[in-house]
Amino acid sequence: MNVRTGWLYGGVTTTTTEPLTAADRCDRCGAQAYVRVVLPVGELLFCAHHAREHAPKFAEVATHVHDETDRLLAEHGAGAGAAN
Numbered sequence: 001m002n003v004r005t006g007w008l009y010g011g012v013t014t015t016t017t018e019p020l021t022a023a024d025r026c027d028r029c030g031a032q033a034y035v036r037v038v039l040p041v042g043e044l045l046f047c048a049h050h051a052r053e054h055a056p057k058f059a060e061v062a063t064h065v066h067d068e069t070d071r072l073l074a075e076h077g078a079g080a081g082a083a084n
């Protein structure tokens, strides 16, 4: 019997992508995390700054990237560092 019905098994990962909160902190500098990088061996949290800095590295190994850097603009305006 094939029970793969689409939405339940359709994703590439079963890891939950719960929203990041103020309690989630960048693993590098301790600032509020806006990016969660899911790796085969665990997770890393990054602020927008360090997410950009490490993107070339974790892009090769991450199984999922949960990016909430858009919230920087919504919450703190264009001066928060997420603007180009």
Ligand SMILES: [Zn+2]
Pocket (backbone or CB within 6 Å): 026, 027, 028, 029, 030, 031, 046, 047, 048, 049, 050, 051
């Ligand atoms: Zn950081």
